[in-house]
Amino acid sequence: MTNKISATHSNSIDQIVAWACSLKVEQVPPAAFALAKKAFRDTVAVSLSGSQLDSTCIVTKLSMELGTGHAQSSVIGHGLKANVLAAALSNGTAAHAELFDDNSEPMMSHPSASLVSALLPLGQSRNSSGVDVLLAYIVGFEINVVLGRQLNPTMYEAGWHVTRTLGVIGVTAACCHLLKLGPEAFKAALGIAASMASGLRQNFGTMTMALHAGLTARDAVQAALLAEKGFLSDSDALDGKYGFFQQFAGMQPKALPLGQPFELVKSGIIFKPYPSGAPTHAAVFAALSLHDQLKGHIQDIEGIVCLVHPWNFMTLREGLPADTLRARVSMRYCVAAALRYGALGSHQFTDEAIADQQLQRFMKLIEIKQADNLPDNGLFPAEVEVRLKGGRNASVRCDIPPGAPDMPMTEAEAEQKYRSCASVVLDAATIDKTRAMIHGIESLSSISELCVLLEGKN
Numbered sequence: 062m063t064n065k066i067s068a069t070h071s072n073s074i075d076q077i078v079a080w081a082c083s084l085k086v087e088q089v090p091p092a093a094f095a096l097a098k099k100a101f102r103d104t105v106a107v108s109l110s111g112s113q114l115d116s117t118c119i120v121t122k123l124s125m126e127l128g129t130g131h132a133q134s135s136v137i138g139h140g141l142k143a144n145v146l147a148a149a150l151s152n153g154t155a156a157h158a159e160l161f162d163d164n165s166e167p168m169m170s171h172p173s174a175s176l177v178s179a180l181l182p183l184g185q186s187r188n189s190s191g192v193d194v195l196l197a198y199i200v201g202f203e204i205n206v207v208l209g210r211q212l213n214p215t216m217y218e219a220g221w222h223v224t225r226t227l228g229v230i231g232v233t234a235a236c237c238h239l240l241k242l243g244p245e246a247f248k249a250a251l252g253i254a255a256s257m258a259s260g261l262r263q264n265f266g267t268m269t270m271a272l273h274a275g276l277t278a279r280d281a282v283q284a285a286l287l288a289e290k291g292f293l294s295d296s297d298a299l300d301g302k303y304g305f306f307q308q309f310a311g312m313q314p315k316a317l318p319l320g321q322p323f324e325l326v327k328s329g330i331i332f333k334p335y336p337s338g339a340p341t342h343a344a345v346f347a348a349l350s351l352h353d354q355l356k357g358h359i360q361d362i363e364g365i366v367c368l369v370h371p372w373n374f375m376t377l378r379e380g381l382p383a384d385t386l387r388a389r390v391s392m393r394y395c396v397a398a399a400l401r402y403g404a405l406g407s408h409q410f411t412d413e414a415i416a417d418q419q420l421q422r423f424m425k426l427i428e429i430k431q432a433d434n435l436p437d438n439g440l441f442p443a444e445v446e447v448r449l450k451g452g453r454n455a456s457v458r459c460d461i462p463p464g465a466p467d468m469p470m471t472e473a474e475a476e477q478k479y480r481s482c483a484s485v486v487l488d489a490a491t492i493d494k495t496r497a498m499i500h501g502i503e504s505l506s507s508i509s510e511l512c513v514l515l516e517g518k519n
Contacts, residue, residue: 252294
């Protein structure tokens, strides 16, 4: 039986490998490097805070019970090392556990959680430099977002969690670039990854949603390592009749304009100010604005209407959430919490917060309606209206939520997010040191020292 890796036609795998293998540091715009560094900072931050959630602790505990093997890669926030696959799984789960990690609008998913979670342990195991890890991130980001731009919304509408389903392709490419695999092994790894793709949106609002990012990071590392050792796959695993594109999207992408221009510059990254699903953010911003406007009259609210883009109905979970994971993907909860507390952070996703009587009253008041006059900008615009005692009404509309490329976090806000998330695990001195190392990541001769610091203390 002959292997098809040697096929000469320019299919998608050929295009991806040719571009990725030839990409050099000097070809990447400085703005793309700068944004990639911000993505590392943000992902490390949310991984540190997410490392202490039940989902991550369960995954980490199981990995340790099954044995660490060659324990050379740091598990973020748990004061220990594990084998590279176990570390990638735990770290990826942590990065997505709070739903606080970044988004890409055209990819319709979370690009950095799995990328950073795969590259840090893999880079640590190979003593990779900071600039090599950063360039590998850019490779994976560009491939995933370029593919996402063509395959969405079809993939998302079909019910696939694109963070996992498509994410494994780009993250595998990133790992291959970091390992400096030759073209044949690189192609084989992508074919392996195509058979690892999975992930259902039905599991949104559960521990399994976070596991998707962990599995993506782990599978990508494994696909690259298998290919490095000579494991083979079909070079038409993406484009073939029974390949990835046909099965997951029912369509073939056009030629892939990788780096023309770089998506990091073209579409950017959405950095979240709130630890909840991206489709809630515009409505949350509106609700927070209303809270500030109403000041001492919050208790007078008698009716709440959320006017949302049609996309919201496909993404968010309905009903009254009974736990903190469901609450993070509930428009009803997030808006009610923002109105009740005037904030939406980790403290608003606790059992005590959910049980609050005023918040429960607000959730029951909320009507969620489709609005046809909101822009189709991929950012889930929304308007929140409240009716008060005495007939007074107030409303706030938000077309572009904070954290989006056109309304980015300030440097001070990004710093505050890092320090707040990191403080769950690290002391002040280590926070300062890790922050400085990420800021100068391109000058690190080895990524290992950063990874060790991120373990925290057991």
